[in-house]
Amino acid sequence: MAQVLLKNITKRWGDFVGVDNQSLAVADKEFLVLLGPSGCGKTTTMRMIAGLEEPTSGEIWIGDHVVNDDLPKDRDVAMVFQNYGLYPHMTIYDNIAYPLKVRGTPKADIKPRVEKAAEQVELTEFLHRKPKALSGGQRQRVALARAIVRTPKVFLMDEPLSNLDAKLRVTMRAELKHLSRQLQITTVYVTHDQIEAMTLADRVAVMEKGVIRQLGTPDEIYNDPSNLFVAGFIGSPAMNLINGSVKDGYFITTGGTRLVKVDGGDRAKVILGVRAEDVDIHESGQGDIDVLVYAYENTGESVMLTLQFGKQRIIAKGDRHLRKDMDDVVGLRVNPDHLYLFDSETEERIRY
Amino acid sequence: MRDNKLKYILVLPAIIVVFATAVWPLIESLRLSFTVGRLTKPNFPQGYLGWENYTWAFMEEPAFWNSVEVTVLYTLITVILTTLIALGLAMLLAPGGRLRGGVQTLLILPFAMSPALIGVSFRFMFNPEFGLFDAFFGVVIPPLAEISWLSDPTLAFVVCVMADVWGWIPFLTLVLIGGLASIPQDTIEAAQVDGASSWRVFKDITLPQLVPVLAVVLILKAIFSLKTFDQIYMLTNGGPGTATQTLSHYIYFSGMKYGQIGYSASVAWVMVIPMILLTFLYARYVFQKR
Ligand SMILES: Nc1ncnc2c1ncn2[C@@H]1O[C@H](COP(=O)(O)OP(=O)(O)OP(=O)(O)O)[C@@H](O)[C@H]1O
Numbered sequence: 109m110a111q112v113l114l115k116n117i118t119k120r121w122g123d124f125v126g127v128d129n130q131s132l133a134v135a136d137k138e139f140l141v142l143l144g145p146s147g148c149g150k151t152t153t154m155r156m157i158a159g160l161e162e163p164t165s166g167e168i169w170i171g172d173h174v175v176n177d178d179l180p181k182d183r184d185v186a187m188v189f190q191n192y193g194l195y196p197h198m199t200i201y202d203n204i205a206y207p208l209k210v211r212g213t214p215k216a217d218i219k220p221r222v223e224k225a226a227e228q229v230e231l232t233e234f235l236h237r238k239p240k241a242l243s244g245g246q247r248q249r250v251a252l253a254r255a256i257v258r259t260p261k262v263f264l265m266d267e268p269l270s271n272l273d274a275k276l277r278v279t280m281r282a283e284l285k286h287l288s289r290q291l292q293i294t295t296v297y298v299t300h301d302q303i304e305a306m307t308l309a310d311r312v313a314v315m316e317k318g319v320i321r322q323l324g325t326p327d328e329i330y331n332d333p334s335n336l337f338v339a340g341f342i343g344s345p346a347m348n349l350i351n352g353s354v355k356d357g358y359f360i361t362t363g364g365t366r367l368v369k370v371d372g373g374d375r376a377k378v379i380l381g382v383r384a385e386d387v388d389i390h391e392s393g394q395g396d397i398d399v400l401v402y403a404y405e406n407t408g409e410s411v412m413l414t415l416q417f418g419k420q421r422i423i424a425k426g427d428r429h430l431r432k433d434m435d436d437v438v439g440l441r442v443n444p445d446h447l448y449l450f451d452s453e454t455e456e457r458i459r460y
Numbered sequence: 461m462r463d464n465k466l467k468y469i470l471v472l473p474a475i476i477v478v479f480a481t482a483v484w485p486l487i488e489s490l491r492l493s494f495t496v497g498r499l500t501k502p503n504f505p506q507g508y509l510g511w512e513n514y515t516w517a518f519m520e521e522p523a524f525w526n527s528v529e530v531t532v533l534y535t536l537i538t539v540i541l542t543t544l545i546a547l548g549l550a551m552l553l554a555p556g557g558r559l560r561g562g563v564q565t566l567l568i569l570p571f572a573m574s575p576a577l578i579g580v581s582f583r584f585m586f587n588p589e590f591g592l593f594d595a596f597f598g599v600v601i602p603p604l605a606e607i608s609w610l611s612d613p614t615l616a617f618v619v620c621v622m623a624d625v626w627g628w629i630p631f632l633t634l635v636l637i638g639g640l641a642s643i644p645q646d647t648i649e650a651a652q653v654d655g656a657s658s659w660r661v662f663k664d665i666t667l668p669q670l671v672p673v674l675a676v677v678l679i680l681k682a683i684f685s686l687k688t689f690d691q692i693y694m695l696t697n698g699g700p701g702t703a704t705q706t707l708s709h710y711i712y713f714s715g716m717k718y719g720q721i722g723y724s725a726s727v728a729w730v731m732v733i734p735m736i737l738l739t740f741l742y743a744r745y746v747f748q749k750r
């Protein structure tokens with residue numbers, strides 16, 4: 109019904125390029141997440157879809173027509189603002205009811221719908237208060253309720269969970285996922301929280317400096333990054349990225365250590381990417397090379413080891429029962445089945 | 461303790477000055493309002509009359525009621541007109557509005573002129589022989605050039621209102637621009653996305669958030685309109701006849717021209733009442749905790 113289409117969208121302020129000639133197709137009913145570091149243009153992209161910002165060039169489609177010249181009110185989208193945008197002079201009830209009132213919903217329908225939305229975000233007891241009398245997280249939930257009270261063509265959510273505590277964030281995340289499946293409404297969702305992106309998204313668009321670096325399912329983004337930025341940005345802890353070269357079928361670090369077997373021909377300058385969970389830890393002498401434990405962290409569900417050989421450090425994820433101490437010597441083996449090679453110059457993935 | 465005493469000593473001079481220049485004259489005028497108080501006769505203020513000055517004004521003096529009527533009408537019209545026009549201009553000139561740039565600086569110019577000067581310049585502009593307006597109308601709408609604006613009671617009143625509105629728009633516009641700028645842009649954008657037309661955004665979102673500033677503007681302008689004197693004095697001197705005679709002008713004339721100090725003091729005290737009310741309201745809005 110309502111796909112969202114960006115065709116060669118550019119947003120410029122003077123010389124500064126906020127979004128650089130990007131195209132993106134969000135399918136009908138799809139949950140698309142825009143993920144990227146602060147300042148990469150996520151909010152800008154979203155505001156252009158909402159009609160609050162005019163693209164410098166390019167076309168925006170919602171459903172089957174161009175909306176570039178449509179006012180925000182005519183685009184039939186519901187938006188959760190990054191800084192809420194609540195109406196300070198209205199009660200929470202009136203805040204949530206406003207989009208219904210202004211679109212001429214019959215009075216009898218408004219009350220049950222507002223109450224239902226308030227219930228979904230656990231706000232029922234605050235309906236008579238003013239926004240001023242709520243905490244940041246509660247305000248954010250009001251903003252969320254104001255969006256979900258209606259069934260628009262498109263949901264636009266700009267970090268709608270960023271101010272909630274960890275526990276509420278998990279419940280709200282599940283609530284949102286359920287809601288979006290249930291309502292079947294196209295959603296564009298902005299976040300810089302990877303877990304949120306991974307769990308909610310049908311597809312993720314990873315942005316950097318106004319450019320979409322990769323667009324794919326959470327699985328593709330995580331397991332098949334197409335460039336160094338995506339590889340380094342996705343995953344916690346961040347992927348180990350090691351400078352070196354490929355010679356005679358082996359990856360050699362800049363420090364000269366022969367680390368792991370790599371197929372494909374010789375290459376001078378490459379970066380090897382390997383995730384912490386693909387670095388295996390063995391007893392000293394039983395791995396490919398012996399390394400020193402630089403730091404040992406126990407997170408409860410697993411342990412993180414920062415290992416050092418020469419000047420190179422590498423992070424490994426180990427079994428939660430593994431006990432090591434600083435300066436212990438352990439054996440290290442990099443799993444050759446899950447390696448990523450990147451060109452040092454272009455930072456693009458080298459597929460071999 | 462020492463700090464506490466010092467605090468009072470430091471404000472004492474200010475308190476003394478306020479007493480000598482505002483409170484004492486106020487009390488003295490109250491006392492005079494109960495006396496005969498004729499400047500032209502010996503033994504000023506010639507003994508007490510009780511409430512007679514007041515009852516005289518209310519019961520026996522159509523000129524008093526005329527000036528009350530003029531003042532109320534003048535205040536209502538100028539307050540509403542100035543605020544509406546200033547609000548419209550502010551909407552155009554505020555950040556995100558349709559006009560912007562150097563216009564704002566130009567705006568302040570009329571406010572830099574003293575009311576008396578505005579009065580004089582409007583009198584010249586409406587002069588039937590060499591006035592700007594007559595010259596203008598003479599070219600554009602010739603029939604209007606024949607009108608002698610300041611000799612017609614209604615038109616003279618209209619000219620007074622025009623001069624006042626013209627002089628006050630800039631300042632009030634600037635105040636309202638400030639008020640508009642302090643409204644979070646988010647709330648306006650949220651309403652636009654929620655589906656509100658520009659008019660509804662203004663009515664539901666902008667206006668309610670502008671209320672505190674708007675209240676200050678309305679009260680402030682009402683205070684200044686109520687006490688209008690110098691501009692009228694220079695422009696029409698209350699005329700033709702008493703068509704534009706405001707209370708202040710009436711008080712001044714009774715006291716200074718006819719020497720009826722006691723009587724004019726009592727009329728002045730009649731005017732003090734709405735003034736105190738407005739000042740009280742003003743203070744409440746300006747100093748209220750939000
Ligand atoms: N009105 C503007 N004028 C000039 N530059 C702007 C404007 N709005 C945004 N920018 C710039 O555009 C870039 C992208 O901003 P945007 O708000 O889209 O970032 P974001 O990805 O949402 O970041 P965050 O995660 O911090 O919210 C930023 O560098 C920002 O400084």
Ligand SMILES: [Mg+2]
Binds near residue numbers: 150190
């Ligand atoms: Mg943002």
